[in-house]
Amino acid sequence: MGGWLFATRAGVAALGSGAIVSAARAEAILGAPVSGQIGFLPANTIVQSDIEWFHNAILLPITIAISLLVLALLAYVVYRFNEQANPVASRNAHNTPLEIAWTVLPALVLVVIAVPSFRLLAQQLIIPAPDMTLKVTASQWHWNYGYPKSDGGFSFDSLVKEDKDLKPGDIRLLSVDNAAYVPVGKIVELDVVSQDVIHSFSIPSFGVKIDAIPGRLNKAWFKADHEGVFYGQCSNICGIDHAFMPVEIHVVSQDAYQAWLEGAKKQFAGADGVDVAQTSLVRP
Numbered sequence: 001m002g003g004w005l006f007a008t009r010a011g012v013a014a015l016g017s018g019a020i021v022s023a024a025r026a027e028a029i030l031g032a033p034v035s036g037q038i039g040f041l042p043a044n045t046i047v048q049s050d051i052e053w054f055h056n057a058i059l060l061p062i063t064i065a066i067s068l069l070v071l072a073l074l075a076y077v078v079y080r081f082n083e084q085a086n087p088v089a090s091r092n093a094h095n096t097p098l099e100i101a102w103t104v105l106p107a108l109v110l111v112v113i114a115v116p117s118f119r120l121l122a123q124q125l126i127i128p129a130p131d132m133t134l135k136v137t138a139s140q141w142h143w144n145y146g147y148p149k150s151d152g153g154f155s156f157d158s159l160v161k162e163d164k165d166l167k168p169g170d171i172r173l174l175s176v177d178n179a180a181y182v183p184v185g186k187i188v189e190l191d192v193v194s195q196d197v198i199h200s201f202s203i204p205s206f207g208v209k210i211d212a213i214p215g216r217l218n219k220a221w222f223k224a225d226h227e228g229v230f231y232g233q234c235s236n237i238c239g240i241d242h243a244f245m246p247v248e249i250h251v252v253s254q255d256a257y258q259a260w261l262e263g264a265k266k267q268f269a270g271a272d273g274v275d276v277a278q279t280s281l282v283r284p
């Protein structure tokens with residue numbers, strides 16, 4: 001909840017920072033890092049909420065408990081077995097019950113982690129029946145978004161805005177020239193491919209991170225709970241401009257999505273982008 005407040009405040013601050021606020025910028029920026037932030041970006045899907053739970057309720061307590069245990073053992077050894085306190089060292093080399101314990105206990109910890117971990121993996125990889133499919137094609141160094149035939153069948157390139165092109169409310173290295181739009185509350189299947197090298201399509205607020213691999217179709221999905229602007233980045237080092245291929249996704253109401261589609265169909269009708277139908281999934 002605190003995360004939401006935090007990010008919303010940042011969004012409002014971004015809105016207030018310039019006199020010209022375009023229509024697109026009327027949406028609150030929710031899925032972007034803010035300065036001083038610790039932890040995850042605000043979750044906007046059930047998958048990301050579960051990832052947060054897994055981290056905060058399972059991994060973090062285990063990590064802290066093990067660290068404190070090791071620290072306590074070290075401190076005890078330093079205190080109890082230093083040369084002054086213990087001048088004659090023990091010659092014991094084996095302690096069977098102790099050895100069984102330090103094998104079985106870590107194994108149990110791994111079992112405890114494995115159960116929610118595999119559940120989460122299944123949740124990410126078993127894709128529910130989608131309401132729409134968004135085709136994401138990675139290239140050095142930008143993304144291309146392809147919309148289904150039912151929505152107009154157009155595609156367009158999405159490139160990072162250069163510093164000189166930034167408008168009030170834009171975020172340096174995250175804002176793009178053409179953002180992708182998706183409707184809120186709809187299951188969006190992502191078909192992710194690459195035209196050249198391995199990239200990775202990631203949107204932290206959606207719990208999505210999937211490799212874009214040449215010659216292979218990778219799928220992911222999300223169902224955004226809230227409207228807003230959400231950012232991500234290529235997360236696999238893919239060459240010199242790897243840091244300059246951000247992801248910007250606007251989650252909007254169904255009506256706003258339809259309105260955007262109407263404009264986008266015209267705008268991108270003759271665009272040079274990758275044709276959705278032509279992108280070969282099997283490359284030589």
Ligand SMILES: [Cu+2]
Nearest residue numbers: 199200234238
């Ligand atoms: Cu990349």
